[in-house]
Amino acid sequence: MKKLIIALAATAAVLGGVSTGAQAQDKTKVCFIYVGSQTDGGWTQAHDIGRQQLQEHFGDKIETPFLENVPEGPDAERAIERMARSGCALVYTTSFGFMDATIKVAQKFPDVKFEHATGFKAAENVATYNARFYEGRYIQGQIAAKMSKKGVAGYIASFPIPEVVMGINAFILGAQSVNPEFKLKVVWANTWFDPGKEADAAKALIDQGVDILTQHTDTTAPMQVAAERGIFAFGQASDMIAAGPKTQLTAIVDTWGNYYIKRTQALLDGNWKSEQIWDGLKDGILTMAPYTNMPDDVKAMAEETEAKIKSGELHPFTGPVKKQDGSDWLAEGEKAEDGVLLGMNFYVAGVDDKLPQ
Amino acid sequence: MLEAILLTVITAATPLVIAALGELVTERAGVLNLGVEGMMIMGAVMAFGATQVTGSPYVGILAGIAAGAVFSLLFGILTLTLVANQVATGLALTILGLGLSGQIGESFVGQPGIKLQPLPIPFLSDIPLLGPLLFRQDLIFYLSVVLVVGIHWFLFRSRTGLKVRAIGDNHASAHALGINVIRARYFAVMFGGACAGLAGAQLSLVYTPQWVENMTAGRGWIALALVVFASWRPLRVLAGGYLFGAVTIGQLHAQALGIGIPSQFLSALPYVATIVVLIIISHNRRTTLINTPASLGKPFVPER
Numbered sequence: 070m071k072k073l074i075i076a077l078a079a080t081a082a083v084l085g086g087v088s089t090g091a092q093a094q095d096k097t098k099v100c101f102i103y104v105g106s107q108t109d110g111g112w113t114q115a116h117d118i119g120r121q122q123l124q125e126h127f128g129d130k131i132e133t134p135f136l137e138n139v140p141e142g143p144d145a146e147r148a149i150e151r152m153a154r155s156g157c158a159l160v161y162t163t164s165f166g167f168m169d170a171t172i173k174v175a176q177k178f179p180d181v182k183f184e185h186a187t188g189f190k191a192a193e194n195v196a197t198y199n200a201r202f203y204e205g206r207y208i209q210g211q212i213a214a215k216m217s218k219k220g221v222a223g224y225i226a227s228f229p230i231p232e233v234v235m236g237i238n239a240f241i242l243g244a245q246s247v248n249p250e251f252k253l254k255v256v257w258a259n260t261w262f263d264p265g266k267e268a269d270a271a272k273a274l275i276d277q278g279v280d281i282l283t284q285h286t287d288t289t290a291p292m293q294v295a296a297e298r299g300i301f302a303f304g305q306a307s308d309m310i311a312a313g314p315k316t317q318l319t320a321i322v323d324t325w326g327n328y329y330i331k332r333t334q335a336l337l338d339g340n341w342k343s344e345q346i347w348d349g350l351k352d353g354i355l356t357m358a359p360y361t362n363m364p365d366d367v368k369a370m371a372e373e374t375e376a377k378i379k380s381g382e383l384h385p386f387t388g389p390v391k392k393q394d395g396s397d398w399l400a401e402g403e404k405a406e407d408g409v410l411l412g413m414n415f416y417v418a419g420v421d422d423k424l425p426q
Numbered sequence: 427m428l429e430a431i432l433l434t435v436i437t438a439a440t441p442l443v444i445a446a447l448g449e450l451v452t453e454r455a456g457v458l459n460l461g462v463e464g465m466m467i468m469g470a471v472m473a474f475g476a477t478q479v480t481g482s483p484y485v486g487i488l489a490g491i492a493a494g495a496v497f498s499l500l501f502g503i504l505t506l507t508l509v510a511n512q513v514a515t516g517l518a519l520t521i522l523g524l525g526l527s528g529q530i531g532e533s534f535v536g537q538p539g540i541k542l543q544p545l546p547i548p549f550l551s552d553i554p555l556l557g558p559l560l561f562r563q564d565l566i567f568y569l570s571v572v573l574v575v576g577i578h579w580f581l582f583r584s585r586t587g588l589k590v591r592a593i594g595d596n597h598a599s600a601h602a603l604g605i606n607v608i609r610a611r612y613f614a615v616m617f618g619g620a621c622a623g624l625a626g627a628q629l630s631l632v633y634t635p636q637w638v639e640n641m642t643a644g645r646g647w648i649a650l651a652l653v654v655f656a657s658w659r660p661l662r663v664l665a666g667g668y669l670f671g672a673v674t675i676g677q678l679h680a681q682a683l684g685i686g687i688p689s690q691f692l693s694a695l696p697y698v699a700t701i702v703v704l705i706i707i708s709h710n711r712r713t714t715l716i717n718t719p720a721s722l723g724k725p726f727v728p729e730r
Contacts, residue, residue: 105639106528106639106640108532108535108536108639109535109638109639110535110536110638223682229689254682254684255681256678256681256682256689257681257689257690257693259689259690259693260643262640262643263643263644264629264633264634264636264638264641264643265438265629265633265634265641265643265645266643266674267634268633268634269434269438269674269675269678270678272430272434273431273434273675273678273679273681273682274682276427276430276431276434276679276682277679277682277683279682288634288636288638288641289536289636289638290634290636293538293634293635293636297541311536311537311538312536312538312636421684422681422684423684423686423687423688425688425689425690
């Protein structure tokens with residue numbers, strides 16, 4: 070009910086037009102646009118938890134209205150513009166597909182600040198922010214290689230965009246650092262969100278003989294299938310331990326709250342700048358859920374890798390790495406550049422799949 | 427391996443078949459209800475909620491059926507009594523269902539669900555391959571089979587079924603013959619709603635025993651398409667549902683095997699297969715016309 074009221078309030082504020090300007094002076098408005106529902110159990114929920122932490126941190130000083138279930142497309146532009154018009158000082162657009170809409174609205178409202186998640190287009194008043202999820206994927210790969218008896222893991226992927234391809238590559242590199250023969254089967258669900266289809270993909274992979282599952286889709290359905298079939302799995306975006314108390318090894322948990330607090334503080338202090346931020350484990354923008362259901366030595370290994378990544382001693386994409394077609398990519402000791410990672414459109418060796426182009 | 431694949435196909439096809447059968451009866455009575463997705467998601471959330479509260483998935487099934495039927499009653503009142511546009515009302519029903527179920531289900535998100543357990547049939551379930559596939563299933567699967575046979579018999583072998591088809595083909599004539607068109611259509615709409623609710627219950631109790639918003643993910647629309655695909659014949663709904671399920675699951679296996687076919691093409695395959703079959707069966711225009719309810723979607727206001 071609460072979210073309905075907030076959504077109505079947001080709509081009312083829009084209908085009221087600029088009349089809310091006077092009130093906005095008292096409280097700074099930090100607004101959010103969500104692609105999914107606030108309680109999707111994954112991506113959007115992680116952003117909403119961040120928003121709640123932000124609200125709690127600043128208490129009466131700020132307001133944090135949001136719009137949920139905003140489709141990526143023409144509607145996004147209207148929703149963002151609505152927010153900007155309603156007196157928001159800072160607007161977070163939390164999905165890759167909001168990129169162009171954010172830039173367009175930002176041009177119309179030069180005094181409003183925007184921050185767009187996971188995109189690559191910035192402007193004077195548009196910052197971008199993203200997390201180095203691949204760091205977590207690398208740790209998962211290592212755990213998978215230790216825990217798998219068959220030496221094959223299954224990966225439920227969403228869409229062949231660089232973010233997802235990067236995750237697959239990091240996972241296999243982590244696994245191969247433990248077991249060079251490790252194999253990875255990939256199934257593209259071609260959706261972010263369809264519990265039934267995600268479950269079907271999980272079943273198909275398990276029937277094909279994988280004994281560890283990982284996913285880059287949004288619901289807990291694959292975790293549930295893994296639990297039913299008695300194999301291990303990794304959670305995605307949120308801690309999914311409730312769906313598989315004896316199944317989840319760990320999960321990449323998006324913790325945007327710290328970041329939102331840091332940036333809002335800058336806004337309140339008047340020194341907000343447009344930046345392109347790509348933070349990692351060390352910055353606390355993502356964390357690993359507790360390492361569970363594994364022997365102590367595997368846990369110790371995972372913790373050690375996590376510490377090394379945090380200290381900068383280990384970069385998951387460090388050579389020698391070959392591409393899937395056998396050509397050289399990274400030479401011995403060479404680290405991948407961020408630009409290459411952000412545009413990644415090839416597999417590294419060891420992935421048992423053909424990348425959709 | 428084959429058994430595992432076929433079991434997955436059955437689980438994927440069952441909700442489509444059930445929802446499509448309900449809509450088939452509704453459409454045979456001449457009412458086009460595009461709100462299947464909305465009724466299905468209401469069934470899913472109520473079934474999940476009732477199961478969590480009572481601890482019994484069987485209560486959940488009843489709650490799902492009831493939710494779908496009650497929700498469809500809203501459609502009935504608007505389109506049959508108040509003679510609102512059926513297409514617009516159906517779309518509104520879907521949107522309302524998706525939103526309302528999100529509100530109702532807010533506290534259920536993330537709760538581990540209770541799965542509906544199979545009911546093996548003695549002796550028959552020991553037959554190799556067929557046993558585990560057909561006779562070691564849950565109640566909802568058995569119901570789906572009963573519904574296919576039952577609806578086929580009802581529509582084409584029973585007197586009441588003949589009346590339902592008469593209403594769908596020409597409501598004015600049926601009215602003139604003394605059939606209570608509006609009352610029959612209310613029953614047909616509510617039967618469709620109950621089936622959609624049952625299909626929703628299958629999603630949240632068998633397919634993926636959990637509640638997440640929008641978990642139907644378009645299955646209501648596929649069920650609607652299946653009805654046309656099956657040219658309003660129950661046995662063809664069964665065949666179409668399983669064909670669609672088989673291609674959907676088959677393409678996932680093809681991907682997992684690492685066959686070098688682009689996944690976008692594989693994902694489109696179930697729809698491509700549906701279109702191809704549709705073209706083949708609609709080849710004979712006369713039989714298609716015979717099966718299509720002639721009064722479908724047309725409002726009926728009885729003359730006094």
